[in-house]
Amino acid sequence: MQRAAALVRRGCSPRTPGPWGRSQSSAAAEASAVLKGEMELELQRGIKKPFTEVIRANIGDAQAMGQQPITFLRQVMALCTYPNLLNSPSFPEDAKKRARRILQACGGNSLGSYSASQGVNCIREDVAAYITRRDGGVPADPDNIYLTTGASDGISTILKILVSGGGKSRTGVMIPIPQYPLYSAVISELDAIQVNYYLDEENCWALNVNELRRAVREAKDHCDPKVLCIINPGNPTGQVQSRKCIEDVIHFAWEEKLFLLADEVYQDNVYSPDCGFHSFKKVLYEMGPEYSSNVELASFHSTSKGYMGECGYRGGYMEVINLHPEIKGQLVKLLSVRLCPPVSGQAAMDIVVNPPVPGEESFEQFSREKESVLGNLAKKAKLTEDLFNQVPGIHCNPLQGAMYAFPRIFIPAKAVEAAQAHKMAPDMFYCMKLLEETGICVVPGSGFGQREGTYHFRMTILPPVEKLKTVLQKVKDFHIKFLEKYA
Amino acid sequence: MQRAAALVRRGCSPRTPGPWGRSQSSAAAEASAVLKGEMELELQRGIKKPFTEVIRANIGDAQAMGQQPITFLRQVMALCTYPNLLNSPSFPEDAKKRARRILQACGGNSLGSYSASQGVNCIREDVAAYITRRDGGVPADPDNIYLTTGASDGISTILKILVSGGGKSRTGVMIPIPQYPLYSAVISELDAIQVNYYLDEENCWALNVNELRRAVREAKDHCDPKVLCIINPGNPTGQVQSRKCIEDVIHFAWEEKLFLLADEVYQDNVYSPDCGFHSFKKVLYEMGPEYSSNVELASFHSTSKGYMGECGYRGGYMEVINLHPEIKGQLVKLLSVRLCPPVSGQAAMDIVVNPPVPGEESFEQFSREKESVLGNLAKKAKLTEDLFNQVPGIHCNPLQGAMYAFPRIFIPAKAVEAAQAHKMAPDMFYCMKLLEETGICVVPGSGFGQREGTYHFRMTILPPVEKLKTVLQKVKDFHIKFLEKYA
DSSP states (O other), X not given: OTTHHHHHHTTSOSSOBOTTSSBHHHHHHHHHHHHHHHHHXXXXXXXXOSOSSOEEOSSOOTGGGTOXXXXXXXXXXXXXXXXXXXXXXXXXXXXXXXXXXXXXXSGGGOTTSOOOTTOOHHHHHHHHHHHHHHXXXXXXXXXXXXXXXXXXXXXXXXXXXXXTTOOSSOEEEEEEESOOTHHHHHHHHTTOEEEEXXXXXXXXXXXXXXXXXXXXXXXXXXXXXXXXXXXXXXTTTOOOOOHHHHHHHHHHHHHHTOEEEEEOTXXXXXXXXXXXXXXXXXXXXXXXXXXXXXXXXXXXXXXXXXTTOOXXXXXXXXXXXXXXXXXXXXXXXXXXXXXXXXXXXXXXHHHHHSOOOTTSTTHHHHHHHHHHHHHHXXXXXXXXXXXXXXXXXXXXXXXXXXXXXXXXXXXXXXXXXXXXXXXXXXXXXXXXXXXXXXXXXXXXGGGTOOOTTOOBEEEESOSOHHHHHHHXXXXXXXXXXHHHHTO | OTTHHHHHHTTSOSSOBOTTSSBHHHHHHHHHHHHXXXXXXXXXXXXXXXXXXXXXXXXXXXXXXXXXXXXXXXXXXXXXXXXXXXXXXXXXXXXXXXXXXXXXXXXXXXXXXXXXXXXXXXXHHHHHHHHHHHTTTOOOOGGGEEEEEHXXXXXXXXXXXXXXXXXXXXXXXXXXXXXXXXXXXXXXXXXXXXXXXXXXXXXXXXXXXXXXXXXXXXXXXXXXXXXXXXXXXXXXXXXXOOHXXXXXXXXXXXXXXXXXXXXXXXXXXXXXXXXXXXXXXXXXXXXXXXXXXTOOEEEEEESSSTTTOOXXXXXXXXXXXXXXXXXXXXXXHHHHHTOOOOHHHHHHHHHHHSOOOTTSTTHHHHHHHHHXXXXXXXXXXXXXXXXXXXXXXXXOOOOOBTXXXXXXXXXXXXXXXXXXXXTOOHHHHHHHHHHHHHOEXXXXXXXXXXXXXXXXXXXXXXXXXXXXXXXXXXXXXXXXXHHHHTO
């Protein structure tokens, strides 16, 4: 409990200036200190809380919410970790085969050796083969694959190189609003200019190319826009981009000579039956050589999401296309300073891209586990959307993909005043109250960015179904009471 | 073979400008391209090489050179990875106890969950207990411990924060010459000023405080020196600092209000019987409250070195003392952007600081394995020093600690001319020739920095004893022939 209030901050941008001219996180820190103080005082006095546990629906941390690891992945990892187990009859042959292949590609046949900075060769080959399969035969070159320490590492590394290019004016980096706060944080760290384009909430958070045009036109007055970041499926917004929209974006990037940065870590997390995941790489190639040999693209994936949810291993990869040789040289140098990504995370990435196939011993169990995770997420996505939309003053777009709801909440004028009196963003105030009264921890929309005057929060759909139902019911009850209180 | 030449670069600074006004690595890249071209041509022609394998004595990658992992560490890691094994009778109880303790501290009892950005609580407690034991009772606070992605991550993170502090003039960061190239690379990335202080080669690479005074005095003309980096035991130089010298350095840092950054990743690698490892933290406390409550210190450790050699897991920690609360706040924010260090690396760090103790089931095997690794390293340190010093034109200081020899080599004027004709630093030319003729890969001194007109290379002592003897004999033969050729 003693760190409960700090949870609200997690997922918030550490440096996004809020509407009160200070960073949201400093506001959150203050608020959390207040709350923590209050709670400690109350606990000292023996006052009971209105809840028995804190539910961390603030971060996409599947296994922390009880999701079980995929058995096959952990078996391969255990075999790689302690190769004596290769003689054990209690491990399946297909897991042993994967482990042997990985170990043979490691220095001294050990996960304990450094790999090449770019990652273990055979794992990069497996990633390239996976991408080729995923994209219906569009070729992927292992030389273009870089293994990373989670996707965050890849994103911040490539941004660092693109921004440090020099030039007269500062580099502009276009990001969606709402965004995943890694982007704003890295842009601020690099002293680049954050160029916001707004997703269309009225239209299921779709990306509209006219809005991209507006954003880039206005940005050109004060910076040099070079990079366009896309998150698909969206975080925190959960939309899945249509193929047509991706084509439009690629055409726009080609016109404006923008480097496309496609954050596709939720590519396995698509739930709406009328949506499908289309990779930027595939669409780029299908648009013909004018695009596929000119548009610079980096795409990111991770072990942390999908159905594996292996966040702790910090595994990931990026594929880069049409990278200028000079930039590529800088990338290799930058990566070599940090030696290599964790080799255990690289091994985990290998299993994500190279799971059991039909005919292999582990296929059936693997498929069952995978379907169970994804089936449950789809069920919970629908459940969450439906329940939120039954609450007066909450509107929730369909959760087409990813693992979050980002409902819009109505906050009455009196509550906005109360928040201002506490020097808090109104939705931060709302989330703090929610935590205080229900033990449910979600992240205020102001941590992600939102149109002025609108308020949201992000909640994961990771708690198990029954617990999620309870959570949603509690949020509903809280919201109704909140509206009454500040009516 | 096709990537052999690129090996020479590994360990070289990516951005240190060389005496030829370009980065050493671009010189190395050119040279390697030439060599690679030559070798490919020769191979195409069916010409045999004068060696049968490339020996990578360029990086401190123990397990890649055949060192076996410590059994206990891997047992605990396997148990954490695949907790079904907790029921297996083939794992010892003390390993199970460690694994259970780690898992209980992880979200959802899984290595697959994110940890707190600062690291898993119980592992930080174990680190603090280790430091307290190591330092004879000087207390360590788990709140001051940050788990990191290898030591490199900690070093670059803390430098980033210290350098970004602002102020009129650019921040100066004092580093030893020769240095480990992570420092020059990060300083350059951060656009800070590298302030060189030279280690005293005539005096076993000792650090002389008068040289620190000279360096800081001269630096103040053009920057604001804020940070003093110390590598002890030294990399690439292998010296172990005396207690007296550490006291002098701390006094100097106190006088000059410098932030002390103590890279102590080789703290378990001390071989000379007349040397001992003294931590900066311990000496700081023993110097009394005037120092221990004022001097800001960060100390780094890693799973990669010592007797564990677990480089691939990218585990590490830093302990920070007297950190200004504002800086601490920035540190926490910066770390939270990257979510958390790999949890498997954190678990590996736990075993480094919390190994089996007398009375535990695994103690005997663990001690045997540990003594074997460290005993062999001590033997190889002496062997290397002795053999190098028998070669005319090579002088090698005692390898008191760490895992490298950094011998000074005499390069005849004609060879210097030949190198210039190839647009290479003379010692790069020497190392390329060595690789070409013997298959032995070492790193030129120019990658680490050295006094002008002196030449060195860094070679690890990690190959097994018999192989190391062969390597040393080959280097000797090569060197004598080289002197003759360019006499």
